[in-house]
Amino acid sequence: MSEFAILGKPTPRVDGIPKVTGKAQYAADLSVAGMLYGEVLRSPYPHARILSIDTSRAERLPGVRGVITGKDFNGFRHGFMAHTRDESPLAPDKVRFIGDEVAAVAAIDPDIAHEAVELIRVEYEQLPAVFDPEEAMQEGAPAIHDHVQRNISAEMHFNFGDVEAAFARADHVREDRFYSQSVLHGFLEPHACIAQYEEPGKITFWGSKQSPYFPYRNLASAFKVPLSNVRVIQPVVGGGFGGKNDTFALDYAAVMLSKKTGHPVKFVYDIEDVLMAGRRRHPMIIYMKTGVKKDGTLLATECRVIADGGAYTAVGPMTIYLAGAFLTLPYKLPNLKYDAWRVYTNKPVSVAQRGHGVPQTRFAADCQLDLIAKDLGLDPVEIRLKNAIEPGHVTVNKIHISSCGLKETINRSTEFVNWKERKQELAKEREKGGRYLRGIGLACNGFMSGARLHGHTACAVVVKVHEDGTVSVLPGATDSGQGAETVLATMAAEVLGITLEDVHVSRVDSFLTPVDPGSYGSRVTSTAGPALLIAVGKCRTQLAEVAAKLLDAPVAEIEFRERKAFVKGDPTKQMPFGKLCRLAYQYGSGQVIIGEGYFGQNVALPNWDTGEGDVANAYTFGTQVAEVEVDRETGQVKLKKMIVAHDLGKMFNPLIVEGQHDGSIYGGMGQALYEECLNEDGLTLNPSILDYKMPTALDMPGVMESINIETNDPLGPFGAKESAEGTQVSTVPAIVNAIYDATGIMFTDLPITPEKVLRALEQKEQGGGPIVPASI
Amino acid sequence: MYLPQFKYLKPGTVAEAVAMLSEYQGGAGVIAGGSDLIVKLKHQIVNLRYVVDLKGISNLYGIVSRADEMEIGALTKLSAIESSPEILNKALLLAQAASVVGGPQHRSMGTLGGNLCLDTRCYYFNQSKRWRQSRPPCYKTGGDRCYVAAKSPMCHAVYSGDTAPALIALGARVRIVGPEGEREQELELLYSGNGKRPINLDAQSIITSVIIPISPPYAGHAYEKYRLREAVDFPVVGAAVALSFEQPGGVCTRARIVLNAVGTAPSRVEEAEKSLLGRKLEEALEEAAELAYQSARPIHRMGGSPYYKKKLVKVLTRRALEKAGSMAIGNV
Numbered sequence A: 001m002s003e004f005a006i007l008g009k010p011t012p013r014v015d016g017i018p019k020v021t022g023k024a025q026y027a028a029d030l031s032v033a034g035m036l037y038g039e040v041l042r043s044p045y046p047h048a049r050i051l052s053i054d055t056s057r058a059e060r061l062p063g064v065r066g067v068i069t070g071k072d073f074n075g076f077r078h079g080f081m082a083h084t085r086d087e088s089p090l091a092p093d094k095v096r097f098i099g100d101e102v103a104a105v106a107a108i109d110p111d112i113a114h115e116a117v118e119l120i121r122v123e124y125e126q127l128p129a130v131f132d133p134e135e136a137m138q139e140g141a142p143a144i145h146d147h148v149q150r151n152i153s154a155e156m157h158f159n160f161g162d163v164e165a166a167f168a169r170a171d172h173v174r175e176d177r178f179y180s181q182s183v184l185h186g187f188l189e190p191h192a193c194i195a196q197y198e199e200p201g202k203i204t205f206w207g208s209k210q211s212p213y214f215p216y217r218n219l220a221s222a223f224k225v226p227l228s229n230v231r232v233i234q235p236v237v238g239g240g241f242g243g244k245n246d247t248f249a250l251d252y253a254a255v256m257l258s259k260k261t262g263h264p265v266k267f268v269y270d271i272e273d274v275l276m277a278g279r280r281r282h283p284m285i286i287y288m289k290t291g292v293k294k295d296g297t298l299l300a301t302e303c304r305v306i307a308d309g310g311a312y313t314a315v316g317p318m319t320i321y322l323a324g325a326f327l328t329l330p331y332k333l334p335n336l337k338y339d340a341w342r343v344y345t346n347k348p349v350s351v352a353q354r355g356h357g358v359p360q361t362r363f364a365a366d367c368q369l370d371l372i373a374k375d376l377g378l379d380p381v382e383i384r385l386k387n388a389i390e391p392g393h394v395t396v397n398k399i400h401i402s403s404c405g406l407k408e409t410i411n412r413s414t415e416f417v418n419w420k421e422r423k424q425e426l427a428k429e430r431e432k433g434g435r436y437l438r439g440i441g442l443a444c445n446g447f448m449s450g451a452r453l454h455g456h457t458a459c460a461v462v463v464k465v466h467e468d469g470t471v472s473v474l475p476g477a478t479d480s481g482q483g484a485e486t487v488l489a490t491m492a493a494e495v496l497g498i499t500l501e502d503v504h505v506s507r508v509d510s511f512l513t514p515v516d517p518g519s520y521g522s523r524v525t526s527t528a529g530p531a532l533l534i535a536v537g538k539c540r541t542q543l544a545e546v547a548a549k550l551l552d553a554p555v556a557e558i559e560f561r562e563r564k565a566f567v568k569g570d571p572t573k574q575m576p577f578g579k580l581c582r583l584a585y586q587y588g589s590g591q592v593i594i595g596e597g598y599f600g601q602n603v604a605l606p607n608w609d610t611g612e613g614d615v616a617n618a619y620t621f622g623t624q625v626a627e628v629e630v631d632r633e634t635g636q637v638k639l640k641k642m643i644v645a646h647d648l649g650k651m652f653n654p655l656i657v658e659g660q661h662d663g664s665i666y667g668g669m670g671q672a673l674y675e676e677c678l679n680e681d682g683l684t685l686n687p688s689i690l691d692y693k694m695p696t697a698l699d700m701p702g703v704m705e706s707i708n709i710e711t712n713d714p715l716g717p718f719g720a721k722e723s724a725e726g727t728q729v730s731t732v733p734a735i736v737n738a739i740y741d742a743t744g745i746m747f748t749d750l751p752i753t754p755e756k757v758l759r760a761l762e763q764k765e766q767g768g769g770p771i772v773p774a775s776i
Numbered sequence B: 001m002y003l004p005q006f007k008y009l010k011p012g013t014v015a016e017a018v019a020m021l022s023e024y025q026g027g028a029g030v031i032a033g034g035s036d037l038i039v040k041l042k043h044q045i046v047n048l049r050y051v052v053d054l055k056g057i058s059n060l061y062g063i064v065s066r067a068d069e070m071e072i073g074a075l076t077k078l079s080a081i082e083s084s085p086e087i088l089n090k091a092l093l094l095a096q097a098a099s100v101v102g103g104p105q106h107r108s109m110g111t112l113g114g115n116l117c118l119d120t121r122c123y124y125f126n127q128s129k130r131w132r133q134s135r136p137p138c139y140k141t142g143g144d145r146c147y148v149a150a151k152s153p154m155c156h157a158v159y160s161g162d163t164a165p166a167l168i169a170l171g172a173r174v175r176i177v178g179p180e181g182e183r184e185q186e187l188e189l190l191y192s193g194n195g196k197r198p199i200n201l202d203a204q205s206i207i208t209s210v211i212i213p214i215s216p217p218y219a220g221h222a223y224e225k226y227r228l229r230e231a232v233d234f235p236v237v238g239a240a241v242a243l244s245f246e247q248p249g250g251v252c253t254r255a256r257i258v259l260n261a262v263g264t265a266p267s268r269v270e271e272a273e274k275s276l277l278g279r280k281l282e283e284a285l286e287e288a289a290e291l292a293y294q295s296a297r298p299i300h301r302m303g304g305s306p307y308y309k310k311k312l313v314k315v316l317t318r319r320a321l322e323k324a325g326s327m328a329i330g331n332v
């Protein structure tokens, strides 16, 4: 029997039934008495100066209550860091991409708001625009932000060890170019919010946010009100994946229009807003040079990245930081040189997306590793085992690894598919000919468990035990759909020996819940988890003290399980948990059982200039093995199998972990084979989910296996680490490497469309190299 | 997305429907399942003051079988067609094509008539008004240019409804009712080949039913649709084939090959059809596929480059011919 009552068991999620029965209330489902409806006006041009805005016709339309433009915000700008505040709630003087918001209206119904927006007349002076980041970096390219040279929004330069000397010593050196495209986050709930501004300076804000304390801070500074006046209330969130961190035009506009009209104002974006103008993953051009010894030992990597940032900076510097810093995981790499430029272009803004910058460079590195293995006549598994990081490793950029189950993930996932036999079997099958080419490939990942990046990154939790034995958990953290509510409830129930039904986890309400960084950087289980254990531990201590007195036993002998308090070794001495709580509330003049805790990463800030240092308390590792089927005649690739083996420290709930793994397969498969924001002169050609090819349920592989490796991390709650973003880091390279095995062609340009595959197969037959032009 | 206002009309008979369409001429249009029309109204690529809903007209539903043909009401749902034993038995090709339209939701709303009357599609056309405002209008939206083929004097938007090629391959006819009364015509003639105005049907007329001749013995057919995703997507290319043979394994006596999504209309490849006649399938198959390849003139930016779409034409035609051939043998 397991030592745990709930932990590790396949318990259905606490939010599952309300969601599947349609009862869960998302932001768009909410309404507030007297509410108005908002709509934004977007720029039709990729780059233009705003000469004038005439809102008079819109204002005169019956039913319109307010119209605002960028000027209403008095020069307020937002951004992640002081020197990167380059974005305004509504563009005041210049638009920088098609879809940039320039004005907003509030009206008594959504149709009137829509008509009013069409009545706003904006006079633009169109400016030359630039869409290709390598062109944008050239001298003389159009300046997207007036005082920024060569459109560089951020750059990073790391240099560890001596790459030149290592290349000189290497038996084999390879240089390749990779391209990772622009993809969307893929949340199904578009942005929505309601804001209410009440004099003097009180803001209540309901919004679909994965990190609700971002708007809490941003709205306070935009409207110059104390933080205690900003009440951010979080509804159920329909997915975020990094795309619902920032505060957007609709959020600021809702508050401003509420301030102007005296009414609450609601905004709901539709999927076209998201697909045409919303944030997305950074496209990256990656030049990768790697040197190895004959036996496959990695000696050095020199990596150059040009990241297409779109019109504003947002969280971009962090993206290119992580894309470089994580090149030293999950394989031992003694020398690294990294140069990255994040470049402005006249396109929608690139931000964090599941894996935050790391999937792009890991795609390049892990695919190049297969090319190297081929060059050296090594098996892809062998070369990975040879270089795999082990517990206690310190990377060349001073990332300290404690627990690490990488080798087990490689071994277990490849054993699951009988790697050697399967690879030979498929090779034989290919020789026989036939319609399909099938192949198998793998890739590994390393990721941070609870990001420690910048500013406030600690998590806090308050736990209240009610007198009937039920429990309220008030975390600062947000469940954006990943299952955090269930995980936090599980931990609380486990410690107090009660059931999941006894625990209620509240959603964020900044009046009541403690401040929190947000649900990014795979932090909820890993960072809010320990905070919860501290808080619930305080409650347990108080209850144990009362129980000790009532049961006449030492405090240390009190145990909680099966909704009861026990005295260790004496089954006659016990008491129902509910009764204990009631008695505790009556004990003496009455106790209030409440606990609070906060927990931060126990590491120094990484050095932003050099790229050195830890970015988390702990790191996760994993391996993915993919099997694909390539149709020789159409070039279509189908993912048939995906094995995900992940070192998550400790498994809390196999159903939730499996959901995370399936999600990572979905996201990575979409990026590898299906999705791309098609952009033509700044205009997104496919702003609908018909034309933007997110895979359907039917496209998912028939075999998806989750293998969980428990390494019991010393700092994790119950030994747990993240099981969130890390797995998506290796999905793309695993698929690309499987296609390499199937076709003998390494596709270095994402997505791998059927047309690219067919062209490359033909070129290969004719003896040419696989250089493939993109096409739509 | 914003749906502009319109007046909703619900006639009880075909005559009433035609009268309404005539009365509000120019401002009225019909809605069946609405799975296409509602999107177009939201995009404001059609603007209607009156929407005439056909769903209240009971005799537009259902399947009637006669000795040598079957008649299917225009309002029959695609989901009913794909699962009807009658159709599976006598016009399997239609059931196959219906079963690969969109996703299950589209098929349980979408009707056969609506599917046949689908407008042509293009990246630059099937977009919201807001999206289209970034650029001057193209031919199809009343402008003076084409974004797909800059030098072209006309619109190249692509026809990609799935059931039309199957029905044309089967030699189907449509019944049309308009102010002048009722007429019957070859389905093939419904498609004008004009990308801007692809359906030969005046705004006062409606399609009431589709008539399918029963295939002779030793017939086989197949619809091959290629799309990136297993559901939702329109075809990148489609190929419908209907063949009849003298006897099992004998020579081909009738052949129809209809390509989909390579041009402004579903198009028969007559040279390829002719090349099959009087020959055994296995001897003529490659040549027919090659002729289909040669005849196809797809345009770029319609789901793939012309190069790629032509390759697909060949592969899909060959696969459809092979399947049709083995079905004909299995039919004995």
Ligand SMILES: Cc1cc2nc3c(=O)[nH]c(=O)nc-3n(C[C@H](O)[C@H](O)[C@H](O)COP(=O)(O)OP(=O)(O)OC[C@H]3O[C@@H](n4cnc5c(N)ncnc54)[C@H](O)[C@@H]3O)c2cc1C
Pocket (backbone or CB within 6 Å): A690, B029, B030, B031, B032, B033, B034, B035, B036, B037, B038, B039, B054, B074, B075, B078, B100, B101, B102, B103, B106, B109, B110, B111, B112, B113, B114, B115, B116, B117, B118, B119, B160, B161, B162, B163, B205, B206, B207, B208, B232, B233, B234, B235
């Ligand atoms: C995401 C998405 C994916 C899709 N995928 C596919 C696909 O893969 N393949 C495919 O073929 N279609 C696809 N469709 C289009 C559509 O769903 C189907 O074609 C459906 O069959 C249309 O039928 P309907 O009854 O809903 O048509 P409606 O939307 O009601 O009407 C469509 C058009 O036909 C006209 N019309 C309807 N009935 C008649 C009639 N009896 N007489 C005269 N005119 C009439 C209408 O005025 C309108 O112009 C897709 C649509 C969407 C939104």
Ligand code: SF4
Pocket (backbone or CB within 6 Å): B121, B122, B123, B124, B125, B138, B139, B140, B141, B145, B146, B147, B148, B149, B154, B155, B156, B157, B195
């Ligand atoms: S083919 Fe040309 S004219 Fe026709 S819809 Fe497309 S862009 Fe417009």
